[in-house]
Amino acid sequence: MITKEEVEHMGWLARIEIHESEAQAYAKKLSSVLDYFSQLAEVDTENVSPTYHVADIVNVFREDVVRPSMPQEEVLANTEKKQEGNFLAPRIM
Amino acid sequence: MVYENPDGVKIGLEIHVQLNKLNTKLFCGCSTDYHNAEPNTHVCPVCLGLPGSLPVLNRKAVEFALKVGLALNCDIVEQTQFHRKNYYYPDLPKGFQTTQYDFPIAGHGKVIIDGEDGERIIRITRAHMEEDPGKLMHMGSIEKSKGTLINYNRSGMTLIEIVTEPDMRSPKEARRFLDKLRSILEYLDVFNGDLEGAMRVDANVSVMGGDRVEVKNISSHKGVEKAALYEIMRQKNFIRRGDKVVMETRHFDEARGVTLSMRTKEEEHDYRYFPEPDLVPMRVADWVPGVQKTLPELPDAKRDRFMREYRIADMHAKALTSDIKVADFYEHVALRVCPGAAAVWVADILKGELNYRDIGVHAFKVEDMIEIIELVIGNKITERSGVEIIRTILDNGGTPKTIVKEKGLIKVEEDIIIKAVTETLEENPEALQDYLDGKEKSLNFLVGQVMKKTAGRSDAKTTRKMLLERINKLPQK
Ligand SMILES: [Zn+2]
Numbered sequence: 130m131i132t133k134e135e136v137e138h139m140g141w142l143a144r145i146e147i148h149e150s151e152a153q154a155y156a157k158k159l160s161s162v163l164d165y166f167s168q169l170a171e172v173d174t175e176n177v178s179p180t181y182h183v184a185d186i187v188n189v190f191r192e193d194v195v196r197p198s199m200p201q202e203e204v205l206a207n208t209e210k211k212q213e214g215n216f217l218a219p220r221i222m
Numbered sequence: 223m224v225y226e227n228p229d230g231v232k233i234g235l236e237i238h239v240q241l242n243k244l245n246t247k248l249f250c251g252c253s254t255d256y257h258n259a260e261p262n263t264h265v266c267p268v269c270l271g272l273p274g275s276l277p278v279l280n281r282k283a284v285e286f287a288l289k290v291g292l293a294l295n296c297d298i299v300e301q302t303q304f305h306r307k308n309y310y311y312p313d314l315p316k317g318f319q320t321t322q323y324d325f326p327i328a329g330h331g332k333v334i335i336d337g338e339d340g341e342r343i344i345r346i347t348r349a350h351m352e353e354d355p356g357k358l359m360h361m362g363s364i365e366k367s368k369g370t371l372i373n374y375n376r377s378g379m380t381l382i383e384i385v386t387e388p389d390m391r392s393p394k395e396a397r398r399f400l401d402k403l404r405s406i407l408e409y410l411d412v413f414n415g416d417l418e419g420a421m422r423v424d425a426n427v428s429v430m431g432g433d434r435v436e437v438k439n440i441s442s443h444k445g446v447e448k449a450a451l452y453e454i455m456r457q458k459n460f461i462r463r464g465d466k467v468v469m470e471t472r473h474f475d476e477a478r479g480v481t482l483s484m485r486t487k488e489e490e491h492d493y494r495y496f497p498e499p500d501l502v503p504m505r506v507a508d509w510v511p512g513v514q515k516t517l518p519e520l521p522d523a524k525r526d527r528f529m530r531e532y533r534i535a536d537m538h539a540k541a542l543t544s545d546i547k548v549a550d551f552y553e554h555v556a557l558r559v560c561p562g563a564a565a566v567w568v569a570d571i572l573k574g575e576l577n578y579r580d581i582g583v584h585a586f587k588v589e590d591m592i593e594i595i596e597l598v599i600g601n602k603i604t605e606r607s608g609v610e611i612i613r614t615i616l617d618n619g620g621t622p623k624t625i626v627k628e629k630g631l632i633k634v635e636e637d638i639i640i641k642a643v644t645e646t647l648e649e650n651p652e653a654l655q656d657y658l659d660g661k662e663k664s665l666n667f668l669v670g671q672v673m674k675k676t677a678g679r680s681d682a683k684t685t686r687k688m689l690l691e692r693i694n695k696l697p698q699k
Contacts, residue, residue, distance in 0.1 A: 142492055144310045181303045181497045187505045190281035193244055196251025196266070204262045204270065204374075214261040215371035218312045221358065 131160045225338035227391040229429045229458060233450055234388035235396060236424040237403060238381050240354060241286045241412050247378040248353050249277030249320065249501075254379060257417055261373035269353075269378030271316030276500055283380040284327075284506055286412040287351050288513045290382050291328025293406050293520055294346050298510050299325050303503035304351075308494045312372050313355035321352035321383075323495045327506075333406070334522065335398045336540075338391060344399050345387040354379035357419075376419065388426060388434070393450035396425065400443040401544065405521050409546045416582075427453040432467040437481050440474050449474040453481055524549055532561035541569040547583050548573065554588040559595045567595050567608070575612050590615060593622045604681060607631040630677070639685060642675040643692050657693070665689070 133152045136159065140147035147155065201214055210217040244254055250268035267275035291298055305323035331346035356377035361368045384403070390396045400423065407413035415421060423446050428434040435457065437449045452474075457467050472481040519527070521543050528539040528549075542552045542565065556564040572591065576583060594611050597603045603611075603626060611625045626632055646668055647654055657664040665686070672685045 138492075142308075142310065142488070181503050182499065184502060187301070187503045189278065189502050190284070191251070191278040193246050193280050193282035194251060195246050195253045198252045198264050198266050199270075201260060201263050204265055212369075212371060214263075215359070215373050216262070216312070218358075218370040218372055220368060221312065221360070221370045 131156045131163065223339050225391060227338075229454060230431055231391050231454055232388040232426075232428045232434070233390040233393070233396045234426040234434075235384075235386045235390070235399065235446070236426070237384045237386075237400070238354075238422045238424075239290075239384060239403075239407060239413060240417070240420045241283060241290075241380040241382060242414055242417055242420055243412050244280065244283055244286065244380055246280055248280055248283050248351070248380040250378055252378065256375035259375060261371075261375060264375040265377065270374055271314070277320065277498075279501060279504070280380065283351065284504065285509070285513060286380070286410075287327050287349070287382050288506065288509060289410050289412060289517060290384075290407065291331065291349050292510070292514055292517060293410055294328070294331035294333055294349065294384070296328035296331030296346060296349060298328055298507055300507045301325065301503055301505045302327055304498040304501045305495045306498050309488060309492075311355075312370065313358050313377075315356070315374065315377070319353060319355065320498055320501070322350035326350035333399065333402055335395065335402050337395055337398070342389070342395065344389045344395075347385040347387055349382055349384045352381050352383060353377070354381045388428070393447040393454070396450055397443050397447040400446060402521070404443075405544050405546070409518055409520055411518070425450055425453075427457070428467070429454055429457045430461060432457060432461065433469040435467065435469065435481075436471045437474050438471055438484065441476070445474060445476050448476075448479055449481055452479060456481065521546075528552075532556050532565065534562060534565040538565040538569045541573065545583070551583045551586075551588060551591075555591050555595070558592050560599065563595055563599060564591075567591060571609060572612060575609075575616055579616060581616070585616060586612075590622055597622065597626070602633060603631045604633065633680065639672065639676060639680050639688055640692075642672045642680075643685075643689055645675065646671045646689075647692065654693070 133156055136152045136155045137147060139159075205211045205214070205216065208216055242254055246252060247254060247269055250266050252264050252266050252269055254264075256264040268277050288298060302322060302325040304320050306318040307321050307323070308318045310317055326348040327350060329346070329348040331349070333344050333346065334341050335344055336342075354376050356372055356374040359371040359373070361371065386399070390399055400421075404413075404415045404421065408415060413420065419441070421441075423440045425437045425440060425446055426434045427437065427450050435453060437453060440446050440449050453472070460467050471484045471486050473484045474481050525536075525539045525543040528534055528542060529536060532539075534542075541548075543549045548568065552564060552568045555568060568591065572583070572586060576585065590611075594608045598605055598608045607626075607629075610629070610631070611622050614620060614625050614629075615622075620628075650668060650671060653664045653667050657668070668689055669682055669685050672689060673680060673682065676685075
């Protein structure tokens with residue numbers, strides 16, 4: 130069972146404020162998701178090596194050749210807050 | 223002499239090195255040449271983390287990483303892949319950093335440094351590849367900042383993070399390690415240490431078996447030495463008062479020379495590492511023999527060869543090989559003039575003048591160095607004049623030829639001295655007589671008079687010799 134404190138910590142990791150009143154509900158929902166996934170633990174993986182990638186290929190590379198970047202206006206097109214070509218974020222500690 | 227390490231100091235380093243000699247970033251074709259560019263002009267959907275963009279690994283970045291691994295005497299991993307390190311911070315627009323986790327590309331290496339008591343082996347734990355985050359600029363001081371400006375030009379640059387064992391026993395050894403590392407990286411031609419942000423260091427410091435404290439994100443070698451010195455003093459004071467040093471992360475305030483506690487709520491498991499599904503694994507161990515062949519002669523090997531080939535002292539060989547550019551400069555000079563003299567002129571004199579002015583050896587021409595050494599060896603100018611020419615070139619420009627002419631540095635020709643001797647003896651019969659009567663001091667006076675006539679350009683030794691020759695030839699009275 131996921132605790133209220135764990136929910137708050139997860140909220141902090143994602144920088145989402147979770148109200149005291151919501152925490153209990155989230156804890157219940159997240160616990161049920163975890164329970165569902167815990168079915169996977171029943172599978173015997175004793176002699177199975179971990180899958181790092183679903184496609185059975187390795188070594189996909191590109192050459193070290195410069196391609197054009199985006200114009201600054203386009204880069205900043207999706208933000209309202211900008212200053213002198215930079216994204217402007219709130220004060221960060 | 224064995225270094226006792228009385229405070230039980232242990233320092234381990236984590237060094238983020240930008241492989242900034244690549245043309246493009248780690249996973250996209252954006253140019254790495256952003257240092258003088260406007261903000262956010264060297265970015266694309268990949269390094270900006272826009273939805274739907276797909277990273278593709280730069281082959282040369284992997285080659286560079288292998289070079290670094292091999293130069294640090296590491297083993298290269300059979301197979302590896304990238305992982306996502308999840309954290310939410312605006313320097314990474316994707317919400318995760320692409321990095322290596324359980325299988326770093328290289329590990330179990332070593333680097334030899336000049337330690338407190340002779341050569342010391344610093345073990346390399348691992349070296350892994352990852353992407354650099356963007357750059358945050360706080361408006362005003364970090365405490366009173368009104369906002370943060372974000373520039374993603376740096377985002378996606380190739381980093382190699384090198385982690386050492388806590389094998390350094392003093393801040394000086396930590397600095398020596400960093401100097402050696404920079405030297406090796408520049409020999410490999412994968413790294414330019416002069417560029418801003420090219421190397422950032424986290425230092426783990428502990429004393430007397432206490433917990434280690436991590437000082438994050440120090441940007442200079444001198445800064446690492448200072449931060450470690452401060453941390454050792456702080457921890458020792460703590461223990462002296464009967465307190466216990468606790469494991470924590472601190473930040474180094476370079477201007478004030480102090481470390482400050484940084485609150486971090488994230489722990490290792492909070493990063494929720496998992497394999498990056500957008501990149502396939504890589505198996506590059508079979509590249510090793512090929513890459514090994516491209517490795518240049520590294521600093522230690524070059525030092526040994528210089529000692530053998532040019533018959534110069536260990537101290538000179540070390541000074542000449544720590545910077546590849548100085549080493550190349552020296553070799554060009556040593557091929558043309560006496561290598562021993564070249565070592566003195568380049569390692570002791572030129573390097574000193576360059577350091578004093580905080581400029582690189584590129585500011586001086588090989589040809590000029592050769593010309594100066596030849597003038598001195600050929601007894602045309604004095605050593606002092608040689609130094610003066612170097613200083614003049616560095617400060618005002620010019621060539622040895624023009625400077626010698628302008629400043630009248632050519633040693634006075636013998637006949638000019640002879641003329642001065644004759645005149646001096648004619649003008650100072652009393653002094654001459656005093657000398658002949660046994661007053662040795664009078665000779666010094668006469669030498670001084672001759673040198674005055676030649677405006678100090680003939681040296682005292684030659685003048686004295688010529689004066690005595692003339693006096694001995696005088697008809698006996
Ligand atoms: Zn890009």
